[in-house]
Amino acid sequence: MLMLCAFAVATSEFIIIGVMPEVAGDLGVSLPTAGLLVTAYAVAVAVGGPVLTVVARNLPRRPLLVGLMALATGAAVLSALAQTYPLLMGARILGALAQGLFLSVASQVAIASVPEEKQTAAIAKVVNGIALSTVLGVPIGTLIGQANGWRASFVLVAALGLIGLIGVLVFCPKVDHEPEPTVRESISAFRKPAILLGLATTVLSFTGMITAFTYVSPTLREVTGFAPGWVTGVLLIYGLGTMAGSWIAGRVPPNRIARVLPFTITALGTVLLLHGLLMQTKVTSVLSLFLLGTSAFATGPLLHTFLMGQAGPASGLVASVNISAFNAAAALGPILGGAVITGGLGLGSVGLFAAVPTVVGIGVALVIAGHTRRRATAVAQPVLAGTT
Known part of the structure; x- marks a missing residue:
């Protein structure tokens, strides 16, 4: 259910891209002005998420999740009903604030609902909802909006949100939530080198x-030679890759994440380095997109789980800031x-330059692995000495 909720709120963020000309024409604004509906949403998620966290x-986590999904669903309904640009902008920002806090709380609930060895898998399912929104939610919503008017796209989002809301009410367990640290104590978590390095890795790799x-879409058409009608189908292969990732x-236990991260980011960097070459033919382009999805969405849940584990009681705030870091990457990319x-x-050269920040991210991940290993050794030595 949390994956479905993440799918709904993430679809709401990007669905307007596919129907932007229709929105601009209907509300009487220019395309650049309509584009601000995307920018404002991303800024509201990045800034509002940590503040609201x-x-x-x-x-309490469960009632908060219910309230946030109700707010996100209501924002989608308001978007569908908005008759003016300011009203649509207000509804978008309302939905963005709900999304920013929802993803943080959903991460906490996912981890609290499973044994420690399954925490990474739980986070992976939530993150996969975001991934699938780009390859299923947005294309389907765009087709519906182009056929029935842009407001129908937001009706779809509202329907998804309502299903997610009902699912949370029915299936979400009551999660014990210990009192959070003070604001000062929560912020002090960002003094930890591992957390700062992890956030930097999120920005660089993504x-x-x-x-x-x-x-990818124009590359598939202009470089690879796919007809426009085939592009959506090829992007579904990317979606399968995200699920594989x-x-x-x-499958990675939380205590081994720091060791595994350099390998997944190296895989991502390698795919990006070869991206321009692989996109030259139809067969290799499909392979490239599958591997891109696999390596990226093996990396994302590992980073998110690692950061929440390092944060301790401040896990909610750190999770929210990591989501903001992802949105920063979404703006920089x-x-x-x-x-x-x-x-x-x-x-054909985009992938080569895209690999540059990711390769730097490999170096940062190696530093994280070394730092984590030294900390584990330092903790183990006094214990062994006491045993002796």
């Missing part, structure tokens, strides 16, 4: 992935890819 830190993925992440294309290097 602090404000709501001591509220800036690379999003840089390539943003321009989440499955791989779920298109800029980097756009600069490559504007510079005349072409779509």
Whole structure:
């Protein structure tokens, strides 16, 4: 149910991209002005999520989840009914605030609902809802919106949100929620090197992935030679890759994440380095997209689980900030890819430049692995000495 909820709120974030010309025409605004509906949403998630996480830190988790899904569903209904641009902008920001806090709370509930050895798998399922929104929710919502008007896209989001809300009411267990630390104590968690390094790894690795993925559709058409009607079908292969990556992440125990992270990010960096070459033919492009989804969504849940484990009582705030870090990557990626294309290097070169931040992320992940290993050794030595 949490995966379905994540699917609904993430679809709400990106669905407007597919119907932006219709929105602009209907509300009488320019395309760049309509594009601000995407930017404002991302900013509201990135900024509002951590702030609301602090404000709501001591509220019971299950009722908070119910309230957030009700708010997200209501925001989708308001979006569908909005007759003016300001009203649609207000509804979008309302939904973004619900999403920013929801993903943080959902992460906490997912971890609290399973034994320790299954925590990574639980986070992977929630994250997979976000991944599937890009390859299922947005294309389907776009088709519905183009056929029946852009408001129908938000009716779809509202329906998904309502199903998720009912699912939370029926299936979500009552989760024990210990009192959160004070604001000062929560913020002090960011003094830990492992947390700062983990957040940097999120920004670096996913800036690379999003840089390539943003321009996948035009690359499939103009470089690989797929007809427009085939592009959505090929992107479903990417979706299968995200599911495979989440499955791989779920097999990693929390205490081994730091050791595994460099390998998954190296796989992601390798795919990006070869992306331009692999996109030259139809068979290898399908393989490239599958591996891109697999490596990226093996990395994402591992990073998220690792950071929450390092944060201790401040896990909610750290989870929210990590979501903000992902949104920062989502903003930086298109800029980097756009600069490559504007510079005349072409779509085939986007992957090569996308690999640069990801390769830096490999180095940071290696530092995390070394830091975690040294900490484990330092903790073990006094114990062994006391036993002796």
